[in-house]
Amino acid sequence: MNLSQLHVLVVGGATGGAATALLLARAGARVTLLEKVAQPRAVGAGIGLAENGLAVLESIGLGPAIAAQGRAIETPATVDARGRLLLAPPRPTPRLRMIRRSELQGLLLDALAAEPRIERHFGADVIGAERDGRVIARVDGKTVEHRADLVVGADGVHSQIRTVGRFGVRVRPPGIAYLRALVDVEAAQGVEAWTGAGIFGSFAVGGGTYFFASAGARACRRAIETRDLEALRAVWARAYPPSVPLLGAVRRFDDLILNRVTRVECSTWVDGRLVLLGDAAHAMAPNLGQGANSALVDAAVLLDELRRADDLAAGLDAYQRRRKPAVQHVARIAGSLGALSELTNPVARWLRDRLLVPLVSRLGGDPTPRVLQEPTATLLAIGRA
Ligand SMILES: Cc1cc2nc3c(=O)[nH]c(=O)nc-3n(C[C@H](O)[C@H](O)[C@H](O)COP(=O)(O)OP(=O)(O)OC[C@H]3O[C@@H](n4cnc5c(N)ncnc54)[C@H](O)[C@@H]3O)c2cc1C
Structure with a gap:
């Protein structure tokens, strides 16, 4: 055509x-x-x-700008709350930029x-x-x-x-809700952790960290329903200590983006x-x-x-x-x-x-x-x- x-x-x-x-x-x-x-x-x-989205963006000429502004994630692994490997990325690892x-x-x-x-x-x-x-x-x-x-x-x-x-x-x-935030501290783990309270992922982006967490566990749901940032921090501090500097850098509950799957x-x-x-x-x-x-x-x-x-x-x-x-x-x-x-x-x-x-x-x-x-x-x- x-x-x-x-x-x-x-x-x-x-x-x-x-x-x-x-x-x-x-x-x-x-x-x-x-x-x-x-x-x-x-x-x-x-x-x-990921590799597929990057290829489309590169085909329209955005490759150099994305390479400059994004951060490469070398080994996007899934770990448990103590950092032990659950799922390794395939080899060779396809490109991923945050x-x-x-x-x-x-x-x-x-x-x-x-x-x-x-x-x-x-x-x-x-x-x-x-x-x-x-x-x-x-x-x-x-x-x-x-x-x-x-x-x-x-x-x-x-x-x-x-x-x-x-x-x-x-x-x-x-389904369950996910919360996401950008904070200006550099405390990314570069992995997704599967913990007793659900998922917590944190990745470096230019000038800070992007993190996301699921909110399916009862204590997380309650903290979100009551918009209680302190309670949310406490739940995640117990389930996943690397979350502490990240949730600690969130100033207000409204700085969290909430989406339901x-x-x-x-x-x-x-x-x-x-x-x-x-x-x-x-x-x-x-x-x-x-x-x-x-x-x-x-x-x-x-x-x-x-x-x-x-x-x-x-x-x-x-x-x-x-x-x-x-x-x-x-x-x-x-x-x-x-x-x-x-x-x-x-x-x-x-x-x-x-x-x-x-x-x-x-x-x-x-x-x-x-x-x-x-x-x-x-x-x-x-x-x-
Ligand atoms: C926690 C979480 C993490 C995620 N992480 C990733 C990730 O790492 N990688 C990934 O690939 N995906 C990720 N996703 C999924 C990703 O966000 C969506 O799949 C993606 O945004 C879909 O793009 P889209 O252009 O189809 O729709 P959208 O991004 O939703 O865009 C729709 C657009 O349409 C506009 N619009 C809506 N209604 C109207 C209307 N009536 N008239 C005119 N305009 C309208 C909206 O304003 C918006 O700009 C994630 C999602 C969640 C919830």
């Missing part, structure tokens, strides 16, 4: 939407981007960019601003859409109608585009001219760090399949046939890891910690290619073509 005839409306300007807009525009499409947040630069904590979300978003926004074929509308809240390509947005209290050949719903786990189309969606009720599955990602991408199509548990990376792979594969296809419908169908099984597999593994990491019963944890490594190795083979979903060389080639 010759993309220069195509007008694409991308709803959502975060990782998945911004990458889609950039890739499609550089391939010749005219792109309109609608993002409901008026000034999206300062959102979020940190994010781990970066502040605001830095990644800043790089994407700058790239969007520099692309003449992208028209950007921030503060544009999409409230409706039709499968014929019409989209209604609310901007400054006024209703604005757009029309495009293709509407990409990259509007996240609570996607509006998903609710207006027929996608056969199944949203699993929110929600899993989204759709029987189809395509309805007429509407197509889903990223969390809108397949939000998953965060335990493999593949949510945003998978959104980036979606963006590259969407471009690849549109370019190969004779028409729009064939391209969208090929996109979902290539992406859906691959991402569902990753979401299943992430969900299983999430459940295993949350065991709080000491006997169950003892068994998990003694059996997990042999169990995983008995499953056979290196899981990396299926987790990364597409070969690095393919992803690099799509964006550079």
Whole structure:
């Protein structure tokens, strides 16, 4: 398909939407981007960019900036509360870079601003859409109608585009909460620890540490319900002493970002001219760090399949046939890891910690290619073509 005839409306300007807009525009499409947040630069904590997401970002020219601003994680291992190895990363270890979300978003926004074929509308809240390509947005209290050949719903786990189309969606009720924060102390362990209170991970980012912790254990849940930072610090100090300088550097409870894990599955990602991408199509548990990376792979594969296809419908169908099984597999593994990491019963944890490594190795083979979903060389080639 010759993309220069195509007008694409991308709803959502975060990782998945911004990458889609950039890739499609550089391939010749005219792109309109609608993002409901008026000034999206300062959102979020940190994010781990894996080999697959890095390849897509490198293909759109962001490699040097990400190398400069992100921090390489050499051995992203899983350990127990005392630092003993539970799961070693595969060899050779695929690349992983930790970066502040605001830095990644800043790089994407700058790239969007520099692309003449992208028209950007921030503060544009999409409230409706039709499968014929019409989209209604609310901007400054006024209703604005757009029309495009293709509407990409990259509007996240609570996607509006998903609710207006027929996608056969199944949203699993929110599971446990995760808290995340950025602090300006350098006390990262560079690992994810599975402890008696759940997961605690801490990684260096430029000028500080990004950490995350699950909040499934009863004492954590209570501390969060009562917004009691001291109680939260005490729970984690008992469960995982390396958390002390990190939670100690959090000034107010409101400086913690809280998200509930929600899993989204759709029987189809395509309805007429509407197509889903990223969390809108397949939000998953965060335990493999593949949510945003998978959104980036979606963006590259969407471009690849549109370019190969004779028409729009064939391209969208090929996109979902290539992406859906691959991402569902990753979401299943992430969900299983999430459940295993949350065991709080000491006997169950003892068994998990003694059996997990042999169990995983008995499953056979290196899981990396299926987790990364597409070969690095393919992803690099799509964006550079
Ligand atoms: C604790 C935790 C840790 C995580 N760590 C990682 C990690 O290390 N690596 C990783 O790859 N993933 C990670 N993830 C997952 C990752 O955050 C998501 O998968 C990723 O952000 C999805 O990107 P997206 O572009 O699809 O959606 P989002 O990032 O949710 O972006 C959606 C965009 O759409 C906009 N929008 C929403 N509704 C509308 C509307 N009606 N109109 C216009 N715009 C709209 C929003 O404002 C937003 O900008 C983690 C998640 C959690 C909870």
